[in-house]
Amino acid sequence: MVAVVDLADVSIVRGGSTLLDSVSLRIEESDRWVVIGPNGAGKTTLLQVLGAQIHPTDGVAGLLGEVLGLVDVFELRPRIGITSAALAERIPRSERVHDVVVSASYAVLGRWREDYDELDHERADELLTQLGIGQFADRTFGTLSEGERKRVQIARALMTDPELLLLDEPAAGLDLAGREALVRTLSELSQDPYAPASVLVTHHVEEIPVGITHALLLKKGKIVAAGPVEETLTADNLSATFDLPLALTRTDGRWAARAVA
Numbered sequence: 001m002v003a004v005v006d007l008a009d010v011s012i013v014r015g016g017s018t019l020l021d022s023v024s025l026r027i028e029e030s031d032r033w034v035v036i037g038p039n040g041a042g043k044t045t046l047l048q049v050l051g052a053q054i055h056p057t058d059g060v061a062g063l064l065g066e067v068l069g070l071v072d073v074f075e076l077r078p079r080i081g082i083t084s085a086a087l088a089e090r091i092p093r094s095e096r097v098h099d100v101v102v103s104a105s106y107a108v109l110g111r112w113r114e115d116y117d118e119l120d121h122e123r124a125d126e127l128l129t130q131l132g133i134g135q136f137a138d139r140t141f142g143t144l145s146e147g148e149r150k151r152v153q154i155a156r157a158l159m160t161d162p163e164l165l166l167l168d169e170p171a172a173g174l175d176l177a178g179r180e181a182l183v184r185t186l187s188e189l190s191q192d193p194y195a196p197a198s199v200l201v202t203h204h205v206e207e208i209p210v211g212i213t214h215a216l217l218l219k220k221g222k223i224v225a226a227g228p229v230e231e232t233l234t235a236d237n238l239s240a241t242f243d244l245p246l247a248l249t250r251t252d253g254r255w256a257a258r259a260v261a
């Protein structure tokens with residue numbers, strides 16, 4: 001079967017710096033990946049490759065059975081759902097929440113004159129309900145809390161029934177209760193067999209949802225370790241990734257890390 005993602009020795013070089021260094025990665029349909037690494041490790045750069053936003057300087061990036069550089073990215077991008085802070089900033093604050101989600105079917109931000117099918121409207125409402133924010137459908141995006149906005153973005157990313165879901169630091173900026181509520185929702189999504197393959201980027205192991213199957217640890221553009229989460233997410237690998245002796249625990253499927261004194 002064709003992998004959802006098949007990167008072979010992908011490098012990204014910008015201004016003489018190597019942002020990604022010979023990254024190879026294969027993601028299957030049922031995989032839920034987490035990418036962890038310190039600031040500047042190249043996580044967002046990797047997500048940009050996976051989102052068909054940038055092309056490799058070197059290597060081959062296979063995405064959804066196509067090869068970046070040999071395919072019209074405008075055909076590929078609608079098949080990939082993305083949430084990121086950069087994208088969230090582009091959502092007009094005056095936009096109705098329902099419209100933020102439904103407009104994804106036309107890959108536009110800011111609803112204008114498109115005609116949507118009744119099915120699109122139903123799907124948008126369904127997703128808002130699934131993400132626990134059905135009651136906010138008629139509010140404007142700008143009136144929502146940070147945590148509620150994150151959920152709207154995830155609903156929008158799922159609207160087109162993507163084959164790959166990319167979540168860039170979905171829990172960043174949330175308070176403890178907000179983080180826990182979002183992790184619970186993401187855990188449900190990760191464990192949903194009908195949900196798409198996903199890649200979630202985070203700095204914090206505490207933000208890893210239950211149901212994540214694989215981990216990729218990134219440092220200075222290089223893979224420190226990648227594979228099934230149980231084998232990959234170890235105290236040794238995490239310590240090497242963050243250059244800090246760390247202890248790692250897992251309770252009820254959730255991870256926690258702290259520095260070793």
Ligand SMILES: Nc1ncnc2c1ncn2[C@@H]1O[C@H](COP(=O)(O)OP(=O)(O)OP(=O)(O)O)[C@@H](O)[C@H]1O
Nearest residue numbers: 014015017019037038039040041042043044045046
């Ligand atoms: N156009 C560019 N030219 C040179 N360096 C760049 C360019 N774009 C990004 N970088 C550098 O590449 C490195 C990786 O950036 P990236 O945003 O992918 O890291 P990250 O792991 O997502 O970091 P963070 O956790 O801080 O968001 C950083 O050191 C960044 O400064």
